[in-house]
Amino acid sequence: MPSRSTPSSSARAARRLLSDDALHASTVVANNTMNRERGLTGVNSYTRELGFDPLTHLSAFAASPSWLDLCSGEGRALRTAAAQLPASAVLTGVDLVGPLSPSPPPPPPGLELVKASVTDWEAPRAYDLITCVHGLHYLGDQLRMLARAASWLSPGGLLAAHFDPGSVRWTDGSPASRPVLAALRAAGFTYDSRHHRLTLRGPRLLRLPFRYVGADAEDGPNYTGQPAVGSYYEPAHE
Structure with a gap:
């Protein structure tokens, strides 16, 4: 499994931390292919990656189930789900690049695929399932x-x-993983370290004690083996 080394203070200082606009234009972010071929079920699927079947979860919301998928890629999983859920279901996929196919089929009724930055997009409603x-x-x-x-x-x-x-790191390049995970758990999240998954049930307003400083698009591969982004924070002071 690829490991991510922690940059020294001098190494971090030599790298220019990027704003969100600059980050969106980087090749690591704009051209990522993480969810391009992933379907709803099977070997390369949302069910496998999430550890549960999204349709099984949504079945508890029989009247009008809703699913928001952030960084949805081609939206393959959402398209499959739309065909199996009630006509009243609401499914939304948001992706910076959107489908790459030159002639993607139109989304089925109930499914909206939005080409936008998930950091700027605002949800128009509440959702029964949110995945990333x-x-x-x-x-x-x-x-x-x-x-x-x-x-x-x-x-x-x-x-x-x-x-x-x-x-996640402090501005001097040292790891911020322990305090960040502690704050997330205190806020109600559960973290599965084996599968690198965070889960949260029920809505809440969170005020995490960190202030975002910037991102490093040259952080190198993470546990997936793919190039990823490093996020830098400092403690938030009331």
Whole structure:
């Protein structure tokens, strides 16, 4: 498994931390292919990566189930789910690049694929399921994204996202993983270290005690073996 080395203070200082706009233009973020071929079930699937079947979770919301997928890539899993859920279901996929196919089929009724930065996009409603399958690896302020997504959950809703604690650091380059995980757990998240998954049930407003400083798009590969982004923070002072 690839390991991520912690940069020294001098090494971090030599790297220019990027704003979100600059980060979006980087090749690591704009051209990532993490969810391009991933389907709903099977070997390369959301069910395998998340450790549960999204349709099984959504079946508890029989009247009008809703699923928001952040960093959705081609939206293959959402398309499959739309065909198996009630016509009243609401499915939304948000991706910076969007589908790469030159002639993608139109989304089925109930599914909206949005081409936008997930860090700027605002959810128009609450969702019963919010997923971010390996998407946080390409965001700068990962903690703000988690806090925003937590506020978009419906009562009984579930948030599931892959998270690499090694990607969060203090401004001097030292690891911030322990205090960050402690704050997330105190906020109600559960972290599965074996599968690098964060989960949260039910909506809440979070105020995590960290201030985002910037991102490093040249952080190198993380546990997935793919190039990823390093996120830098400092303690937030009231």
